[in-house]
Amino acid sequence: MNKISVIIKREYITRVRKKSFLIMTILAPLLMAGLFVLLPILMMNQEGELKKIAVIEDNSDLFKGVIKNTKDAEFVYLENTKVDDLKKTFEKAGYYGILSISPVLISTPNAVQLISKQQPPIGLLQYIESSLKKEIERQKLLSYKIENLDEIMKSIETNVSVQTIKLDSSGSAKKTSTGIAMALAYLNAFIMYMLVFIFGSQVMRGVIEEKTSRVVEVIISSVKPIQLMMGKIVGIALVGLTQFLIWIFLTMAAVTVLKNTVLQKTGQAEITQSIAHNVMSEDQQATITAKTDNISPQLAEFSKMFDSAMNQPWGLIILCFIFYFITGYLLYASVFAAIGSAVDNETETQQFMLPVTIPIIIGLMVAMGTMQNPESSVSFWCSMIPLTSPIVMMARIPFGVPYWQIAVSMVLMLVTFLGFVWMAAKVYRTGILMYGKKTSWKEMWKWLRYNG
Amino acid sequence: MALFEAKNVTKQYGNQLALDNVSISVPEQCIYGLLGPNGAGKTTLIRIINQITGPDSGELFLNGKKLMPEDVQVIGYLPEERGLYKKMKVGEQALYFAQLKGLSKAEAMKRLKYWFKKLDIIDWWGKKVEELSKGMQQKVQFVITVLHEPKLLIFDEPFTGFDHLNTKIVKNEILSLRERGATIIFSTHNMESVEELCDNITLIDKAKTILEGSVDEIRSKWAANEYDLVFDGDVNIEGNGHYIILNQQKESNKSIIRLKTTSDINTNDILQGLMKSGSLISFNPALPSMNEIFIRVVETQN
Numbered sequence A: 001m002n003k004i005s006v007i008i009k010r011e012y013i014t015r016v017r018k019k020s021f022l023i024m025t026i027l028a029p030l031l032m033a034g035l036f037v038l039l040p041i042l043m044m045n046q047e048g049e050l051k052k053i054a055v056i057e058d059n060s061d062l063f064k065g066v067i068k069n070t071k072d073a074e075f076v077y078l079e080n081t082k083v084d085d086l087k088k089t090f091e092k093a094g095y096y097g098i099l100s101i102s103p104v105l106i107s108t109p110n111a112v113q114l115i116s117k118q119q120p121p122i123g124l125l126q127y128i129e130s131s132l133k134k135e136i137e138r139q140k141l142l143s144y145k146i147e148n149l150d151e152i153m154k155s156i157e158t159n160v161s162v163q164t165i166k167l168d169s170s171g172s173a174k175k176t177s178t179g180i181a182m183a184l185a186y187l188n189a190f191i192m193y194m195l196v197f198i199f200g201s202q203v204m205r206g207v208i209e210e211k212t213s214r215v216v217e218v219i220i221s222s223v224k225p226i227q228l229m230m231g232k233i234v235g236i237a238l239v240g241l242t243q244f245l246i247w248i249f250l251t252m253a254a255v256t257v258l259k260n261t262v263l264q265k266t267g268q269a270e271i272t273q274s275i276a277h278n279v280m281s282e283d284q285q286a287t288i289t290a291k292t293d294n295i296s297p298q299l300a301e302f303s304k305m306f307d308s309a310m311n312q313p314w315g316l317i318i319l320c321f322i323f324y325f326i327t328g329y330l331l332y333a334s335v336f337a338a339i340g341s342a343v344d345n346e347t348e349t350q351q352f353m354l355p356v357t358i359p360i361i362i363g364l365m366v367a368m369g370t371m372q373n374p375e376s377s378v379s380f381w382c383s384m385i386p387l388t389s390p391i392v393m394m395a396r397i398p399f400g401v402p403y404w405q406i407a408v409s410m411v412l413m414l415v416t417f418l419g420f421v422w423m424a425a426k427v428y429r430t431g432i433l434m435y436g437k438k439t440s441w442k443e444m445w446k447w448l449r450y451n452g
Numbered sequence B: 001m002a003l004f005e006a007k008n009v010t011k012q013y014g015n016q017l018a019l020d021n022v023s024i025s026v027p028e029q030c031i032y033g034l035l036g037p038n039g040a041g042k043t044t045l046i047r048i049i050n051q052i053t054g055p056d057s058g059e060l061f062l063n064g065k066k067l068m069p070e071d072v073q074v075i076g077y078l079p080e081e082r083g084l085y086k087k088m089k090v091g092e093q094a095l096y097f098a099q100l101k102g103l104s105k106a107e108a109m110k111r112l113k114y115w116f117k118k119l120d121i122i123d124w125w126g127k128k129v130e131e132l133s134k135g136m137q138q139k140v141q142f143v144i145t146v147l148h149e150p151k152l153l154i155f156d157e158p159f160t161g162f163d164h165l166n167t168k169i170v171k172n173e174i175l176s177l178r179e180r181g182a183t184i185i186f187s188t189h190n191m192e193s194v195e196e197l198c199d200n201i202t203l204i205d206k207a208k209t210i211l212e213g214s215v216d217e218i219r220s221k222w223a224a225n226e227y228d229l230v231f232d233g234d235v236n237i238e239g240n241g242h243y244i245i246l247n248q249q250k251e252s253n254k255s256i257i258r259l260k261t262t263s264d265i266n267t268n269d270i271l272q273g274l275m276k277s278g279s280l281i282s283f284n285p286a287l288p289s290m291n292e293i294f295i296r297v298v299e300t301q302n
Helices: A002-016 A019-045 A083-089 A122-142 A149-156 A178-212 A215-220 A225-279 A282-310 A314-342 A346-372 A377-382 A389-399 A403-431 A441-448 B042-049 B069-074 B090-100 B105-118 B134-146 B164-179 B191-197 B215-221 B267-275 B290-301
Strands: A051-057 A073-078 A097-101 A112-116 A164-167 A173-176 B002-013 B016-027 B031-035 B057-062 B075-078 B152-156 B183-187 B200-205 B208-214 B226-232 B243-251 B254-261 B280-285
Touching (some): A002 B090, A112 A122, A178 A215, A178 A225, A178 A314, A215 A225, A377 A389, A389 A403, A403 A441, B002 B042, B016 B042, B016 B057, B016 B183, B016 B208, B042 B152, B042 B183, B075 B134, B134 B152, B152 B164, B164 B191, B191 B290, B208 B290, B215 B290, B267 B280
Parallel strands (some): B075 B152
Antiparallel strands (some): A097 A112, B002 B057, B226 B254, B226 B280
């Protein structure tokens, strides 16, 4: 046992002392955060070019001015132009496309066409559709001849955002947000995938390094192969956990800072408001309410999100994460170690990597699907099957998973990982001393059954 | 008494027989040569002694007791292919291997300082292994091997990569290790060093033992009735019914002659005849070099 700890210590210290570890630990969260901020911005800017669209109506001007210009699209109403004429020249005239509206639209929904050379973005179509729909509804309402219709319309205009409330078994309700759960699921699955993959392949590279530099022969004459393999795997796992804990710590620090600065303000606003009620005259009160109303909406939205983020089962998430990281990592790392032991250099690993990578990729893909539909049977089964469960289960947990499912998945995981470690150790023991031989799956299967 | 014994060791890899019923017996405080052409099975035997791998059949004894996994503490192994972590610093690495052999950190540190100073490599302590030359790396590896003062040392080709000066230094260290009580198994192709260092040898070819015994005995057994004569001045000798002349040459006013007896004649009788030819300076049985024996034995086997 003492020797294993010497090995673990070396594996841990040589890695943690590397500059790349420090850089990764600090940079990775920044990169992740950057990704989350940048990606939406990039996606929004994709259609940054202003699209000029010619709108032509057949013999009427029912929809003139209905579709308002946006920052992405400008709608130009052309009168006395035939669609067929413009079809040939619209590109030269600087138009992105032609929107042709027939007056029968009010009765038949398909009477609108958007003609363009490129596939128009979905956002543009949705915008046109909803604008036209609103107008048609308005026109239809108008036909009922209701008095003061405009005012009525204004007063009923509302924005709805659904607040989801999840009941847990004890019946207490928690405010949750699907958006937060999705983000969290994505983050969980992705970090799990990254950690298992990055640290798993670090194990493989370590094994190959020892094999090619022949260090292994010196070490194996002092310790058992399984001790060396487990020492390496555990040492690298500790590196991963260290990194993970530093990340959690940094996040918690960031959250605390956020809470004490930004969110403080909403609290203050509410207080001033209630004071206003008691002390001030009605006029003053009105002005202040108006003021606070001005700052509140965004902050209120933010604090709502913050609340529901805090309502996530953080303890469970972190515990499960650590469990699935350790077992999932051990499972894959031992397979990676076996592969590393079977080859002479890194280029030879490819043929073995593919079958190992596939379950991880499937796991990630199912996890992405899980965010759309956490209750699907694919998600359920993949969160039970040990090869994919670390990633998929972590994506499911933010949406709420019955405890028995977590338990079953964990037990399956434990059993499988023990089996994998056992098999990997057998392959490793033989492979590590085998040089200059092209290894095949069949060969590895034979090593599994060697004794001594 | 034999410090280490292997009895009827057989090992098979797939269809290939690596060791076929090989036995060796290594006396205490002896330097034991393990010889043989490439692929003969030497490395397999060494790995079995180190318990890196196990034999299919056969038994191993250390000090008369069955070899146990704990015995790795009293064995030191210098593999043919040097194995050091390239990116690790020399001192740290030596400490690491010493601890794997069961030394405490403080003790390992003390001994390392001693050896590093002795071999004049203390300046490299903080350097990365990849910065060292091959010979330097080998010195470090040598220190790592002997550091825990094992009773049984196994050197696989210890001199490759060393220049003459360092070969001599390491040779002397090996001899003084034996003086201090260590027993050494020494695998090599370099027959000169066998004659210089080894007390006993085993020659393995194609998984089988084909020659074993003490170096002196083997050499005189293979001497095959050949004698070296040196005469003062220019002397010519012709063969007769009792002997034939294999070789004659003149060198700085001396005649060097090798003859081979062909009958059961007594050496005194030959000498009497020869002394008439000129003034004889020396008369020695011609011991074949280990290299000659090695080649002859392997060839006759084939």
